[in-house]
Amino acid sequence: MALRKRNKSVGVASKGPSESGQDNNPDLGRFLLKQARDLVSSGDNSNYNPQKALDLALRSVKAFEACTNGKPSLELVMSLHVAAAIYCSTGQYNEAIPLLEQSIDIIPAITKGHQEEHALAKFAGYMQLGDTYAMLGQLENSTKCYSTGLDIQKQVLGKNDPRVGETCRYLAEAHVQALQFDEAQKLCQLALDIHRENGAPASLEEAADRRLMGLICETKGDHESALEHLVLASMAMVANGQEGEVAGVDCSIGDAYLSLTRYDEAIFAYQKALTSLKTKKGENHPAVGSVFVRLADLYNKTGKLKEARSYCENALRIYEKPAPGIPPEEIATGLTDISAIYESMNELEQAIKLLEKALKIYSDAPGQQSTMAGIEAQMGVIYYMMGSYSESYDSFKSAVAKLRTSGERKSAFFGIALNQMGLACVQRFAINEAVELFEEAKDVLEHECGPEHPDTLGVYSNLAGTYDAMGRYDNVFGFHMHTNFISVWSNDLLRFYVNFVTGWKTRSRSWSTLCKCGRISSGQRIRMWLMRRRGWESY
Template sequence: MCVICRVLISHPQGQSFGSYGEESRIDSELCHLVGGEMREVEIMQEDIDKPEDDSNSNSSSKKGGSSSGKKSGLLEKSQSASGKSISPDHVKKSSQSQTVSEVSTKLSLKGKSPPEKPPINKRNNKILKKSNTGIVSMKKEKGSKLQNGTEDASESWLGNPDLGPFLLKQARDLVSAGDNPQKALELALRAAKSYELCANEIPNLELVVCLHVTAAIYCSLGQYNEAIPLLEQSIEIPLIEEGQEHALAKFAGHMQLGDTYAMLGELENSITCYTTGLEVQKQVLGETDPRVGEICRYLAEAHVQALQFDEAQRLCQMALDIHRENGSSAVLEEAADRRLMGLICETRGDHEAALEHLVLASMSMVANGQEAEVASVDCSIGDAYLSLSRYDEAVFAYQKALTAFKTTKGENHPAIGSVFVRLADLYNRTGKLRESKSYCENALRIYEKPTLGIPPEEIASGLTDVSAIYESMNDLDQAIKLLQKALKIYNDCPGQQSTIAGIEAQIGVMYYMLGNYSESYNSFEGAISKLRACGHRKSAFFGVALNQMGLACVQCYAIHEAVQLFEEAKSILEQECGPYHLDTLGVYSNLAGTYDASGRLR
């Protein structure tokens, strides 16, 4: 039973690639991130004249400059990278220079031109009432100043319809410059307050955009829980019956909220938001729009992260059908669909189908001038050949990818290390242990001294892969050492709870194999708690982890706790794998033994 559990909890050594060009892991979080490197927003606002305070001026009033123009928010889609291995999550940190998530459609928010400013009495710091308007004079609070939108404004100033766009522009400029994100957050919050005061309970799409930007700034600061209420508020404001712009604003809110939940590792909530966003998008754009296909693929990637491969395959096939129907205008999108479908088929053990999809994707990418991205597909093709025991063809595919990566990325890039890991795995499977260890050492030299600018998660992922090979060589001490290094890296990265849980479970398995049952129990305890929090309660992986923790409890003489764990594992595996699956049968055997030990013979 221990061997069965070890195999299922272990990170698979066969690696694949996501539906886009960047290499990553299946056990990564979504790479379609809030405020991440692949998403940006352009919020174009006409600048407005700010009030001036000139205590030396003797004039009683001076007419303020007017500001007019179009206020618009532009939300555009981007592509995301999916991941490479099967234990949960891997993400890139949000970039502070980009403020709000892109989605698959363009949202143009048009507002009325701001009214001309009334004259300002600089001596008394008052806004005078114009004779031809109904504007009431407002007295600025004592000691309150507004300089470049960076100092406190009174409630009366926040009611100025020109102030929201001005403050939001200041916040956007700070974020774009990468300076003082905390001040940018303060300005964005003040802008949102101004928009709310001016909205008069009328749905205001400019307020929606402001909330999206503010939430993205929170995410760039790592304050994801603070972003969620703002995004929930932004979803409630647009009314679908008001037209396409309202519908697309609601869609954008659902997608950004899903991204935020994904960063927190709450995959169930994330998938729920994405699914709702997809339904809204279908209402607006129709069932066969290419952008709907892209969101189908994106949602499929989310299901892959949650290890829900049946639903992932259904959605990916839907995306493939949509893009195929759109013909030559969606050739590259179809190639991305096939890459993801190849990944899903490979994970499900359908290696021939995976190979077919990957070869077609490679041919399409070469035909459309994406030779630089083909190296990643070649690695996936090599994985499929390796799974089919076609070793010579696998070596050829890996060597081809290695040559391309050295040309485009340099000798010490982690992508080179990933190919070394694949070759090490291949030679380990064919019994050439010396060559396998040599490639492992070459990979570790790259991972231990990475080039500048490489995301730390990519290094941790590589260490995890090398650890799996050392484990298969029965060098458990070295494998644990590498996993602990990876764990230390992931602990410093946001949104990695599922990945950390997978690594802790793997460490628990190896401690169990070494006979260190107390350490095994502690590792599994941490892994189980994180998996519960991340929404993996219904996955087969979670059931196997529960079973293995139950075995550790038996060795620690915690029989009653073991019974509870085995019973929970039994219910999950019966649902996910069926009553006759080997894992389920193993749990039955373990449960019978613990019942016997606790005197529950019936």
């Protein structure tokens, strides 16, 4: 919501409608709302007092409520939006939610006459509520609000209005953050279709849509399509005089080439971006560090470990002494990326140190619960690889708790984290807790991925092995109906099953064998999840 600039003469002591005995005067509400908005627009001023602005906004709400006598009012809706925005600016997101819900509930009762502006006010309320849920990390609630807002906007403006395309991209970004890539791709394609229907030449808006589509395609493994969209985005940006902003697209193009194992072309794209960023932002900017990280990853994948370490060290020098004004989250992202490279080089202690630094940075940022959970889960994987099973368990426990509260308990990543936590329990001989975690992971992954997905099959294997070690043979026998599950059983477990059903008395697989055979391959999927979680922010 655009806020008007504050007039120098405006202040709490400014003359306005009398407040004594005129609480039902709409002019009082307008006066208070204007003061609140003017204070907010002066937010960069050192004398800005958010509490004073909030008090004015809440008083305007009361004034409008008093004079409307329960009748709907767009001015009341606007005052609720402003008060909610001030709450959010001070980190009081939970206080903002009921105000936004009230503003949405007001709209349906409005009588005929101004349907378009009324509907768009409701649209604005849903979008602001979605943003608020997003800051709380409640991505499911956030995307629901955005979807409802998009439906309202389509009804009012028509499905091919350019503004609808912008909202499609906004909602697609939210789905990417929630790792719902199929939904994100559909919405992004809708935005591109709107550009085509309007017949406009390649615009910056279309370039943004193609960059996002490139990220989605890259994440889904369609690297050729990703490359096509990114090249078209780059061309559109150059055509619109945005040559200086193309470096970010060049990095994404390099990522696509790297995924296609076209290493020389990837290096060329990265070096092109590096030269541009050094010239535009300076040699010590984190954006330069991000290119160093990409080059380190490339050389690590091609077996040139000396070059990989050199680029990691160059990036760390930038991230450890960031320039003033750099968002802390950007530094944390860089540290996490470097950690993944050190982990792949089996330098696990260095990887843990970097993740700890990143986690500390994110702990001070709002709306980062899911990202923090991803980092803690990755720490849990590394601790597991190091044989530090208690530390691994603690990391996974914290990650799972954050995912439960952030609305991601239905995500595939939540199931993967539960499975990994169960394996840590196995190593700590907490077999009953391990069974509970594996069973919950099974339910989540069956719903999200299906029974034939590799992650689901891995949980089946771990769960059957745990039942086996506990002597719960009836439960193992119950998996006979899962044909796909039997196909991934290890040979010794399959032999046990055959002996069991034919009456042979064979000793079940030992506990130590279960500890050795538990699947930890989903550690790579946790790294992928973390990279996907952050990837959309850089597009």
